[in-house]
Amino acid sequence: MMFPASSSPPRIAYDFENSLNHPPSIMKTTEVWADFSQLSKSISIDQEYFRAGEIVREVKNEVERRDWRGKTYLELCEFVEAQIRKRGALPAFPCNVCADESAAHYTAVIDDERKIQETTIVKVDIGAHIGGHVVDSAVTLCYNDELLDLAEATKSALNEALKAIRDGGKVSDVGQAVEYYASKRGYVPISNLSGHSLDLFEVHAGTSIPNVWTASSSSFVRGRVYAIEPFLTTLEGSGVVVDGGSENIFSLVARKRTKERLMDEFLDSIWKKCRSLPFALRWFTDEFSKTQLEEMSEKLKRMRLIRSYPELVESNRQPVAQAEHTVGITESGPLVLT
Numbered sequence: 001m002m003f004p005a006s007s008s009p010p011r012i013a014y015d016f017e018n019s020l021n022h023p024p025s026i027m028k029t030t031e032v033w034a035d036f037s038q039l040s041k042s043i044s045i046d047q048e049y050f051r052a053g054e055i056v057r058e059v060k061n062e063v064e065r066r067d068w069r070g071k072t073y074l075e076l077c078e079f080v081e082a083q084i085r086k087r088g089a090l091p092a093f094p095c096n097v098c099a100d101e102s103a104a105h106y107t108a109v110i111d112d113e114r115k116i117q118e119t120t121i122v123k124v125d126i127g128a129h130i131g132g133h134v135v136d137s138a139v140t141l142c143y144n145d146e147l148l149d150l151a152e153a154t155k156s157a158l159n160e161a162l163k164a165i166r167d168g169g170k171v172s173d174v175g176q177a178v179e180y181y182a183s184k185r186g187y188v189p190i191s192n193l194s195g196h197s198l199d200l201f202e203v204h205a206g207t208s209i210p211n212v213w214t215a216s217s218s219s220f221v222r223g224r225v226y227a228i229e230p231f232l233t234t235l236e237g238s239g240v241v242v243d244g245g246s247e248n249i250f251s252l253v254a255r256k257r258t259k260e261r262l263m264d265e266f267l268d269s270i271w272k273k274c275r276s277l278p279f280a281l282r283w284f285t286d287e288f289s290k291t292q293l294e295e296m297s298e299k300l301k302r303m304r305l306i307r308s309y310p311e312l313v314e315s316n317r318q319p320v321a322q323a324e325h326t327v328g329i330t331e332s333g334p335l336v337l338t
């Protein structure tokens, strides 16, 4: 069967404390990547992916059960991240909350007072990891009756995409399926937002899975894990996202001493909490003040020790819907983990 609905293997008790000590504490993050990607290629789908997938599925249900209108972005982000932690995983990236024309990479800033509007379409993109085994999935909350069809079509486009995945098959089959289905429903896929392979402590591990047909020669590889995520917009949309101006998601690029004690402490804390997975400044307010965090992040960005991920908005300011699942290519075929 292509997508067995509930064939998760038995749960295993996972010793997270020990797993965190597992990566050797060396200075260059890139060296850690090399070691881990070798390791993960030699084994099939690790149990941790199944457990992390189950956790994200539960968290998505908790999000969908509630009415978020009038609540703040901060409340939604903190709810999602607390739900992940409560279940024994860690956020793999700050919860993304993107309304209307915003498609990706907005997370609540410290003291964010922005509220979810009464009539809106909101993408909630959720990532969790257990010992670096990252899963990534999203739900669209549609509080705008006129956009219900867009939201539903995007969900169905994801199903079409999942059906196009084969062990050893071309990733371009997915883009073709999404593009064909979207046009059949009267929508446009966002061509510069793609699905991606996942790896240990890596959200984007090298292989892109575009949502339109491309000449990509990449194939799905058994034992590997992929996030499949179509984004659709209306026919008035350009099908392209551009920088929206805000930057509030970051990740560590390199661990180097800066000659400033506070910044070194911040870098150490980032590494300890997140390795080089994406983070938000609000995750560090127990150790540093808001002003310190804002100043340090600016400086570290200029020094290229951290990078930022700008918010991405549809260039014609048209509404965008997203659907996303993480899929593992197992011995018995592709399996949806989330």
Ligand SMILES: [Co+2]
Pocket: 136, 137, 195, 196, 227, 229, 324
């Ligand atoms: Co993703």
